[in-house]
Amino acid sequence: MAVYKISSGNLMRWCFFNLLHVFLLANEVCLQESVVGFIGGSAVVPCSSKKPPLATEGIDVRWRHKYDLSVYDIVKGKVFVEGQDPQYKNRAESFPEEYLRGNFSIKLNNLQLTDAGKYKCYIMMEESVICVELLIEKRPERQLPGEGTKPRPEMIVMIISILCIGIIFSLTNSATVSF
Helix, strand or coil, rough: CCCCCCCHHHHHHHHHHHHHHHHHHHHHEEEEECCCCEEEEEEECCCCCCCCCCCCHHHHEEEECCEEEEEEEEECCCEEECCCHHHCCCCCEHHHHHHHHCEEEECCCCCCCHHEEEEEEEEECCCEEEECCCCCCCECCCCCCCCCCCCCCHHHHHHHHHHHHEEEEEEEHHHHHHH
């Protein structure tokens, strides 16, 4: 029988990160809006604090996708990518100049189908959670000029009528000037 020695510091750290969801669920706020992004494009996933922090040192925000994938962390007002899931490396960014305004939104670049789903922004200093649904769509195909852009018959009639009236008007003006 194996006996493992667990220090109290490691146990506390494990409990904090693994039970964080349970403690914060009481204050979870799921936004009604969804963010739509296109494959290969970028999308900003919003997260705002009700009470903007007074100093950057007090800022502690965690972004998670599908409950446990680490997308982005802000610890003591600084970006913390240690432990970030590899699929978000160099694709997730935030707006540090907005932190003191309470804006902890992130921008995901080079979107992929696997990025779709529910994102949670844990604002630790408020003990609240913001949920946002990210929808990923294929970019609509571009139409070539002249393809699918045929003029309507009533527009052709209107253009011909305006041209005829213009020609008649210019002929009557030139006839009156000659006499």
